[in-house]
Amino acid sequence: SRTLSPAEVTGAWQREGVHLVYTGPGKQGRAQFLGGFVVRLDHVVLLDTDGDQSTTDDQIVANGSISFDPSYCFRLSIRGHKIEKAYFAYTASEQVEVGIESRLEIPGLNQSLEVARYRFAPFTIYIAGFPVVFIPVLKVEVGVQGDVHVGISAGISQQTTLKAGVQYSGGSWAPIGELTATFDFIPPTLSAGMELRGFLGPRLNLLLYGLEGPHAKLDAYLRLEVDPLATPWWQLFGGMEVIVGIYTEVLGQTLLSIEKSVIHYEKPLAQAKSTPSPTTVVTAPALATLTPYPATKPPTPSPPVPPVRDGTPVPRPAARISPGNAAQVVQLARLGRGQIGEVAYSPDGRLLAVASSIGVYLYEARTLQVVRFLETEDWVWSVSFSPDGGLLASGRYDGTIRLWRVSDGGLVRTLEGHRGWVWSVSFSPGGEMVASGSEDGTIRLWRVSDGALQRTLAGPGGSVWSVSFSPHGEMVASGSEDGPIRLWRVSDGRLLRTLEGHTGPVSSVSFSPGGEMVASGS
Numbered sequence: 001s002r003t004l005s006p007a008e009v010t011g012a013w014q015r016e017g018v019h020l021v022y023t024g025p026g027k028q029g030r031a032q033f034l035g036g037f038v039v040r041l042d043h044v045v046l047l048d049t050d051g052d053q054s055t056t057d058d059q060i061v062a063n064g065s066i067s068f069d070p071s072y073c074f075r076l077s078i079r080g081h082k083i084e085k086a087y088f089a090y091t092a093s094e095q096v097e098v099g100i101e102s103r104l105e106i107p108g109l110n111q112s113l114e115v116a117r118y119r120f121a122p123f124t125i126y127i128a129g130f131p132v133v134f135i136p137v138l139k140v141e142v143g144v145q146g147d148v149h150v151g152i153s154a155g156i157s158q159q160t161t162l163k164a165g166v167q168y169s170g171g172s173w174a175p176i177g178e179l180t181a182t183f184d185f186i187p188p189t190l191s192a193g194m195e196l197r198g199f200l201g202p203r204l205n206l207l208l209y210g211l212e213g214p215h216a217k218l219d220a221y222l223r224l225e226v227d228p229l230a231t232p233w234w235q236l237f238g239g240m241e242v243i244v245g246i247y248t249e250v251l252g253q254t255l256l257s258i259e260k261s262v263i264h265y266e267k268p269l270a271q272a273k274s275t276p277s278p279t280t281v282v283t284a285p286a287l288a289t290l291t292p293y294p295a296t297k298p299p300t301p302s303p304p305v306p307p308v309r310d311g312t313p314v315p316r317p318a319a320r321i322s323p324g325n326a327a328q329v330v331q332l333a334r335l336g337r338g339q340i341g342e343v344a345y346s347p348d349g350r351l352l353a354v355a356s357s358i359g360v361y362l363y364e365a366r367t368l369q370v371v372r373f374l375e376t377e378d379w380v381w382s383v384s385f386s387p388d389g390g391l392l393a394s395g396r397y398d399g400t401i402r403l404w405r406v407s408d409g410g411l412v413r414t415l416e417g418h419r420g421w422v423w424s425v426s427f428s429p430g431g432e433m434v435a436s437g438s439e440d441g442t443i444r445l446w447r448v449s450d451g452a453l454q455r456t457l458a459g460p461g462g463s464v465w466s467v468s469f470s471p472h473g474e475m476v477a478s479g480s481e482d483g484p485i486r487l488w489r490v491s492d493g494r495l496l497r498t499l500e501g502h503t504g505p506v507s508s509v510s511f512s513p514g515g516e517m518v519a520s521g522s
Helices: none
Strands: 011-014 016-018 037-048 059-068 072-079 084-104 104-117 121-128 128-146 153-169 174-189 194-208 215-227 235-251 255-269 340-345 351-356 360-366 371-375 382-385 391-396 402-403 411-415 422-427 433-438 441-445 453-458 463-467 475-480 485-489 497-498 508-511 517-522
Touching: 011 016, 037 104, 037 128, 059 128, 059 194, 072 194, 072 453, 084 128, 084 194, 084 215, 084 235, 104 475, 153 215, 153 235, 153 255, 174 235, 351 485, 360 382, 391 433, 402 433, 433 463, 433 475, 441 463, 441 475, 475 508, 475 517, 485 517
Parallel strands: 174 255, 340 382, 382 422, 422 463, 463 508
Antiparallel strands: 011 104, 016 037, 037 059, 059 084, 072 084, 084 153, 104 128, 121 128, 128 194, 153 174, 194 215, 215 235, 235 255, 340 351, 351 360, 351 382, 360 371, 382 391, 391 402, 402 411, 422 433, 433 441, 441 453, 463 475, 475 485, 485 497, 508 517
């Protein structure tokens, strides 16, 4: 069981107009959060037909907020290679305000947009003796479905307490669904002959090695029906729909696969009290009057340079980043496709490698033109260039390391041996060896010339999240799930020193250029 908190987020992405609300700086300058997640949407564009955000007469926009305190419970009981019992449940109290406004006319629209994504530290369970890694990821989506007309707007607010899930026992599945909900609404503006559904809600995924695993999808929604020939001729509904599923795979064998709609609740909120006439229009307050969850908006940074697209030259900075100008650093570009893992510059600074959930992208660093895509068919988390820039190592979720020729993207060889996700790869300073750190708790040293395994280093720290050679190649530093940094001698694999201090997983380690210090991030 686990309750997810904003303070535990290890990685975050938010669309323009979306804010994770906090109360202000806390201890040591860290953000202080309210009890749970509070996500605010300020004029988030769901659809823009001409792609120009400065023209607003062709947009569908959403405003509102969602506050929730999510927790989940996931249990498995296994005998032999068969699952006897399984249980996955999501529990939360939610407060949702969502409003949809259209300046378009589109029949049969089905538009859904992910507006925020928050990643948490992974956890490991063992199935039939094999480690299985789950990564909790919390997403927020907003969308609209149905016939959309110019001038339509509608909004609801909802307070919900729910528990939703599925359980397996005795060879059969059973849903878990408990809900209490209250609604309020903003009167809609209408157009004749339409049905519109707008929704906002979180999605919890326990990604299995970065792919689909146990998941819960929650949508608080409003539904507006308009038919001038019916009585009443318009109706506004509020509802909640929850879909929960479990998918678990070990060594290519699917052990569990189930998805069920466990809650589908809808309540009428308002309806017409008279028949329509050609001039009848029900007016509503502007959606901007929706009152978001009371909190302090995060401080507004300096206006950023608009991010460039692939192939567009990047404006060259006037100076190097330094302590004196760090506050002026701005975003120049957005790179990659899929979900992004590690990024690495080539030694000469000409190329940028971006690891992703679908492969590795190589960019020309100056223009951000895509030079090459190395397709891997699955998730790549870690990348590292050889010192001469001729090779690129990539660590995959299936436990293999691939060595690629940078000049033409050719696969040189595949290094096999790990029994879990490869979280980190690093070339030795001379380029003759590659070190890899894995979820299986080992560090492996490989000879680049023929791919032979030179040495396996194993400690008590659980998953190895980061590895780095010392500048002279005599030592390897590793950061693990249990918190300490460990220094290993390359020549014989001996553990030389354990550096204590961190209380959480160490996701990054690096030696200083002279080798006098080691920096670690946790």
